[in-house]
Amino acid sequence: MDKKVLLQVNDLHVKFHVRGRVLTAIRGISLDIYEDESIAIVGESGSGKSVFTKTFAGMLDANGFIDSGSVIFNDDELSDTTVLLNGFARSSIERAEKKLNEYSKLELGAQIYKQLLQLESEKRSRDTLSDEEAAKYDATLKELNYQRVETSNQLQTIDSKHDKATYQQLKSELASLNAQIKQAEAQRASDIKAHHEKIKSDEAYLAEYEKQHAALKAQYQDAVSKEISDDTRKRNEILAKEIYLSVGRYPLRRRIKLINALLKALKKAMQLGVDLSDDLARNRVFDDVAFRVRYLDETPEKLHGTCYVNLAKINNPGDWSKVRGKKIATVFQDPMTSLNPIITIGKQITSIILKHQNCSEAEARQRALILMKKVGIPKAEQRFDDYPFQYSGGMRQRIVIAIALSCQPKILICDEPTTALDVTIQAQILKLLKDLQKEFHYSIVFITHDLGVVANIADRVAVMYAGQIVEIGDVEEVFYDPRHPYTWALMSSMPQLAEKNTELYSITGTPPSLYNKIVGDPFAPRNPYCLKIDTIEDPPMFKVSDTHYAKTWLLDPRAPKMEKPEAIRDIHEKLIRAFNI
Numbered sequence: 001m002d003k004k005v006l007l008q009v010n011d012l013h014v015k016f017h018v019r020g021r022v023l024t025a026i027r028g029i030s031l032d033i034y035e036d037e038s039i040a041i042v043g044e045s046g047s048g049k050s051v052f053t054k055t056f057a058g059m060l061d062a063n064g065f066i067d068s069g070s071v072i073f074n075d076d077e078l079s080d081t082t083v084l085l086n087g088f089a090r091s092s093i094e095r096a097e098k099k100l101n102e103y104s105k106l107e108l109g110a111q112i113y114k115q116l117l118q119l120e121s122e123k124r125s126r127d128t129l130s131d132e133e134a135a136k137y138d139a140t141l142k143e144l145n146y147q148r149v150e151t152s153n154q155l156q157t158i159d160s161k162h163d164k165a166t167y168q169q170l171k172s173e174l175a176s177l178n179a180q181i182k183q184a185e186a187q188r189a190s191d192i193k194a195h196h197e198k199i200k201s202d203e204a205y206l207a208e209y210e211k212q213h214a215a216l217k218a219q220y221q222d223a224v225s226k227e228i229s230d231d232t233r234k235r236n237e238i239l240a241k242e243i244y245l246s247v248g249r250y251p252l253r254r255r256i257k258l259i260n261a262l263l264k265a266l267k268k269a270m271q272l273g274v275d276l277s278d279d280l281a282r283n284r285v286f287d288d289v290a291f292r293v294r295y296l297d298e299t300p301e302k303l304h305g306t307c308y309v310n311l312a313k314i315n316n317p318g319d320w321s322k323v324r325g326k327k328i329a330t331v332f333q334d335p336m337t338s339l340n341p342i343i344t345i346g347k348q349i350t351s352i353i354l355k356h357q358n359c360s361e362a363e364a365r366q367r368a369l370i371l372m373k374k375v376g377i378p379k380a381e382q383r384f385d386d387y388p389f390q391y392s393g394g395m396r397q398r399i400v401i402a403i404a405l406s407c408q409p410k411i412l413i414c415d416e417p418t419t420a421l422d423v424t425i426q427a428q429i430l431k432l433l434k435d436l437q438k439e440f441h442y443s444i445v446f447i448t449h450d451l452g453v454v455a456n457i458a459d460r461v462a463v464m465y466a467g468q469i470v471e472i473g474d475v476e477e478v479f480y481d482p483r484h485p486y487t488w489a490l491m492s493s494m495p496q497l498a499e500k501n502t503e504l505y506s507i508t509g510t511p512p513s514l515y516n517k518i519v520g521d522p523f524a525p526r527n528p529y530c531l532k533i534d535t536i537e538d539p540p541m542f543k544v545s546d547t548h549y550a551k552t553w554l555l556d557p558r559a560p561k562m563e564k565p566e567a568i569r570d571i572h573e574k575l576i577r578a579f580n581i
Helices: 049-057 087-127 131-156 164-200 203-223 230-247 252-271 279-287 317-323 345-356 361-374 393-405 423-440 451-457 475-480 485-492 571-579
Strands: 005-018 021-034 038-042 064-073 080-084 293-298 302-307 328-331 411-415 443-448 460-465 468-474
Touching: 005 049, 021 049, 021 064, 021 443, 021 468, 038 049, 038 451, 049 064, 049 328, 049 411, 049 443, 080 230, 087 164, 087 203, 087 230, 087 252, 131 164, 164 203, 230 252, 230 279, 230 293, 230 302, 252 279, 328 393, 345 361, 345 393, 361 393, 393 423, 411 423, 423 451, 443 451, 451 475, 460 475, 460 485, 468 475, 468 485, 475 571
Parallel strands: 038 443, 038 460, 328 411, 411 443
Antiparallel strands: 005 021, 005 064, 080 302, 293 302, 460 468
């Protein structure tokens, strides 16, 4: 595909803290979203569709967090960064450069330092529980504590006067769980003490450890006392400017705090021998503090750079306000809950325009009226001061679309925007989204479980199951030549494809629990085409064509050949009749 990659998602894992346990909602998604394309994300409820898009829109619930992975947003306007070279900036850069030159001596002894860390780690592992033992105790205590919370909560719902037997049983279970937790903690403490006593009595090992440790420390001190090269000094000069470019958008107090944090992170990276001349390695060091701005050039008044925007690492509300709404907007399922019932329609559109664009109230009103007309609101001037209850459902959804497009975002997330509307209005809204896309040049990420909607709006389709993308391809490839058994099941269950006097197909079973680690293919328990390896090992993504991939062992050359379900064989004519495509 020749289009520019607008959003690049790499090995994304998203988790939630739920009642003392961790639920993994997104499990290793990698996906590129291109400029001016429409990509549909389909799957059953609970497959992770909405969580995935909320991740890069900055709308995860408070108990959700990105555990690992990156979400790179390639927007030229957002990336372009300039900061003023005033007195404070110059002194900050000079101080940072001086510190970096001092820290760079640590790079000279990085290999020896890593040997020291390894030696100390081996001693610590002998002095306490092994990683395997510690993990086993942690898992046991975590499960017991979860059961205790659940039992305690259940106990509080029981009336002890009317249901004494259940109440006493739960009290007994709670006492037993408390005893088991106490016993597990005591056993862990006893095992740690036994490890400690064992190493204390091993005089030969301790003597050898002290000898090796002292020798490595002497080598390290000798290595870090040498002078750094001119090339390293030049690198540090640029690095100091990148530090200031990366924090220049923040208020003074936060800026100072972040400069110190970046210096500390860079010191640690130098100590460990991270190759800071490598762009990706440098990005990773910056990411945990503030996303990196790469130095490009400067004038006597300004520093100029380009920003590396990793949405997975944004933790400042001010940064999200530059992305959410302005660059990535969302149209939600129910227009009535998306609009404030006590604020006029016009005010709700102009408030967004005034927040993100530099214009007067009169200009904001004119832009709002133009948008209302573009989304098909008749007599926009007269309807400008109406309240949401005075609009029909379809018109309210048009206003939500107008609000989303008011700042001309690069990505428009449509989270099942036609579900609450009747069929005729659905078609109008879908046509409106496609027509406006040609004018505003945004990318559409369409979340839906309705494959009929997909057929009419999407260029590409990603099928999600249990927090993973299991199949992705152009809409024709996924519709006419699906390869994953889950895609077969979804398509077979479409009522539009059902024949007369035949039973409507439904997918048996339920999706797996995302609290537990999933072994093998998550769809295996519901898959009528399940192979033995599906229950043992998670399949990789197999390539069907340059644009079509599916995550199923059925595509392995060694797998037996399986026929698609009868309902979706020769599907071309059926789809044309069903969806008028």
